[in-house]
Amino acid sequence: MTNIAKGLEGVLFTESKLTFINGSEGILTHLGIPIQEWAEKSTFEELSLALLDGKLPTAAELAHFDAELRANRAVPQQLIDVIQNMPRGVHPMQALRTAVSYLGLLDPQAEEVTPEARRAIATRMIAQFSTIIAAINRAQEGQEIVAPRADLTHAGNYLYMLSGKEPTAEQARLFDIALVLHADHGMNASTFTAIATSSTLSDMYSCITSAIGALKGPLHGGANEAVMDMLDEVGNPEQAEAYITKKLDNKEKIMGVGHRVYKYFDPRSRVLRDYAEVVANKQGKSNYYQILETIEKVVVDRIGSKGIYPNVDFYSGTVYSDLGIRKEYFTPIFALARISGWCASVIEYSRDNRLLRPDAVYSGATDAHYVDIQDRQ
Numbered sequence: 001m002t003n004i005a006k007g008l009e010g011v012l013f014t015e016s017k018l019t020f021i022n023g024s025e026g027i028l029t030h031l032g033i034p035i036q037e038w039a040e041k042s043t044f045e046e047l048s049l050a051l052l053d054g055k056l057p058t059a060a061e062l063a064h065f066d067a068e069l070r071a072n073r074a075v076p077q078q079l080i081d082v083i084q085n086m087p088r089g090v091h092p093m094q095a096l097r098t099a100v101s102y103l104g105l106l107d108p109q110a111e112e113v114t115p116e117a118r119r120a121i122a123t124r125m126i127a128q129f130s131t132i133i134a135a136i137n138r139a140q141e142g143q144e145i146v147a148p149r150a151d152l153t154h155a156g157n158y159l160y161m162l163s164g165k166e167p168t169a170e171q172a173r174l175f176d177i178a179l180v181l182h183a184d185h186g187m188n189a190s191t192f193t194a195i196a197t198s199s200t201l202s203d204m205y206s207c208i209t210s211a212i213g214a215l216k217g218p219l220h221g222g223a224n225e226a227v228m229d230m231l232d233e234v235g236n237p238e239q240a241e242a243y244i245t246k247k248l249d250n251k252e253k254i255m256g257v258g259h260r261v262y263k264y265f266d267p268r269s270r271v272l273r274d275y276a277e278v279v280a281n282k283q284g285k286s287n288y289y290q291i292l293e294t295i296e297k298v299v300v301d302r303i304g305s306k307g308i309y310p311n312v313d314f315y316s317g318t319v320y321s322d323l324g325i326r327k328e329y330f331t332p333i334f335a336l337a338r339i340s341g342w343c344a345s346v347i348e349y350s351r352d353n354r355l356l357r358p359d360a361v362y363s364g365a366t367d368a369h370y371v372d373i374q375d376r377q
């Protein structure tokens, strides 16, 4: 009997030097360097460049890349007009998908597909994603769009464009760390989608538009939004234990825990927990953080033996909320970080491209004949 790899689980189709994951031990590395070190010592700008080039940059290379990002933050006015004229109330991921596709119409280099052209477009897209997402957020709320500033870091500039106020250095750094933690995660549905599109030698904007479509689905992005809904439902820390115990007794899924690959703590959740704790303590330990602490304890005690532990989404929502980001924008924020991983993976794959063309086992009729429409039952 033919073996079908449902969901392509365990199917290897390419090699990559970018990201390594050991799910049973909770290990995640980029270029062999643990995610904890990237979070502690690096920045989103540096990790993005390291992923694009497959190596740690020199100081001069990083300064050049950083300057390129700063210089490319503005998007054409035509795109701002499109964003401002989008219907109110659309999902921000719909708006992002449309905006990125439209941006491709305005880029004279869009149709070039050499690795060099893809690299140049990637740099611009990394810079411009931030401007586009902040503009969508403000336009959807009926606010004036805030132009980017070149004197702020990538993370700081996003928070500035979102609120119109310059964030503190601490807020900018916290957001930077969240971007670092989400920048890449090896092969996954959206990265695979981007690569599948690029394997046809389609253009970079089509690759990233397809990836946004894949990330938009609730089985991929979106769980951190559900965690916030859960926290609001629990209400206060005293209710947390009873709430989660009841859910587990009823065999209901708890949002923000469990992962297809990690069967131990997702290392990104540990980093985010530490930062969430620092922020929470400053505010006299926020309700959200105390609820999460209790849920984590109960989950690990009760179903940790099944390999169910907090994933990256468990703490990210509270961190984003503390930074003034509304939960509808959690998935676009995921895209804001993952654009680097998508672009790097597309470029890496396109260096030794082979059209992705899987197969399906045919299980339909084999001996049928055409029946005229008037003779059909």
Ligand code: ACO
Binding pocket: 219, 220, 221, 223, 252, 253, 254, 255, 256, 257, 258, 259, 260, 261, 303, 306, 308, 311, 312, 313
């Ligand atoms: N809450 C409670 N129990 C769970 C959870 C959960 N979130 N996840 C899995 N389990 C239980 C299952 O019921 C099953 O129990 P059983 O053996 O008694 O039947 C056991 O743990 C194994 O679960 P699987 O379904 O085999 O785990 P799988 O790898 O298929 O699921 C998934 C992974 C889809 C992420 C799941 O854990 C889940 O739905 N989590 C909640 C949603 C979430 O947080 N998603 C974000 C993932 S991270 C990201 O995408 C960035």
